Every structure is written in C-alpha cells, then in structure tokens.
Amino acid sequence: MNSFNLMLKNYFDDNLLQKLSRVKVLIIGCGGLGSHIAWMLIRCGVQNLKIVDFDRVELKNLNRQGYFLAQVGLPKVLALKDILTQINPGANIAITVEKIDDKNVEKIIMSYDVIVEAVDDEATKALIFEAAMKLNKKVVAASGVAGFGDCERIKIKRGRNFVIVGDFSTSVKDKKPYAPKVTAVAAIQADEVLRMVVEDE
C-alpha cells in the first residue's frame, strides 16, 4: 500500500475504505466541474476512476478549470490524469477521448457504479441523466453553475438514485462561468458521490 493510501486510514474506517476502493466512478466532462470533482474524489480515496472528455485544454479554460498554463493544448483527460497521478500514484485512472451522444452513451456508462455528469451542453446533460437512470446507476448531475456572488442559490435536489446540484437557472448563455461558483458546485457533487458510496449496501 502506498503512503497516500496508508494516510487515508486517518480519515476512514476499513469498511469505508473498502467501499471507496471498490466503487467504480465515471466522470463525463473534464471542464470546470469534472476537473475539480476528479481530484476531490481521488483525495477522498476513490481508487477506480474513469474520466471522459473530447476536448483539449485551452487558455480560456484556466479562469476556472483545474489545469495549468503548461498543459494548454493537451487533451483534458491526459492533463487531468497527470494531476491525479501526482496526488495518488496508486489510483487506477482510465481515460477516454470521446464526445457523448445518444449512440455511445449507454456503452460508456454501462460498467460503472456512480455516474458524474459534468458536461457543458444542456442536451447532453439530459441525455446522460436519462441513460444512467435507465441503467439503474447512481447519478450526480449539475445544473446552473454560471455567474458569481449568488452561491446561496445553489440547491441540492435528491431523488432515488440521483442528485442534481446547482442553482437550476443560470446558464452559460446568461452569464460567464467563474472559478468560485463552478468549484462550489463541483465540491457538492463530489460530496454527494461520497454519500452515495457510504450509503450503498
């Protein structure tokens, strides 16, 4: 066991650590939400993580997404995997460069327990939510992350097997996205993943 995984014993009992090491989490979208959710889950002891994104890191992303100047031009999944591996070299991190559509969504989701929806496009959000629910997965989605100065409007809507986090109204069509609010929603999504893993019997 590497020193990072040993360190986690300070924070979780063996039962919970086992759950965290067994759960298979899929994050779709590695932008302002996914890039932050990923490192939080790795720091919390998730050992099997798949990250999916079709994009490359761009300079304009750096106001909020968890990348560095030197990573501009790299596929986001590669840049993110590099960061995650520096946090816990023992974690099993799978990557796929792919854009989600109605033809590939079920195949991508199929073998994971918890699906984190962290994409930008609203129709793709609905598509992922629908497909993951249909396949009886646990789903953690986001809706409404743009703007700043109104984080008190962020809500957590929980249902059976799903949770949606955000202010449910502020689209990137209305306002630009900024690090504080996007990261706040990402942090709540990561926290909800932990809750689902703990509650899963």
Add this chain to the structure above:
Amino acid sequence: MLKVNDKELNFTGSIKELLDYLKLNQSSCAVLVNGEIIKRKDWEKYLLKNDDYVEIVSFVGGG
C-alpha cells in the same frame, strides 16, 4: 389531477403533450413518472394517468 414537480395540474395527455403545454425546451429535459425515468423516445406514446407524480428535470448549460 397530476402532480408535476410538487404542484397539482389538471392535465390529460402524453408526456410530450405536457412538455409542449409547459413550453419547455425538450432537448434539455429528463422526465420521471412515479420515480421511474421515461426515455424521450417514449414521451409521445406514454399517457399520463390520474395521480401520476411527474418530475421534470430541466438542465441549463455549463460545466
């Protein structure tokens, strides 16, 4: 009478007709009826019944 996102609504018809009536952008919606997800390809033929609990999740972009 239906329950739609916790509000009572007097409506008869399919899920598609309900979304049309509510003037929602259908490509960004997901619909649960009594806790079960109903896929969009079934919205047209799925007829809502009295006392159905309909939950419409409407996503806005950003992530």
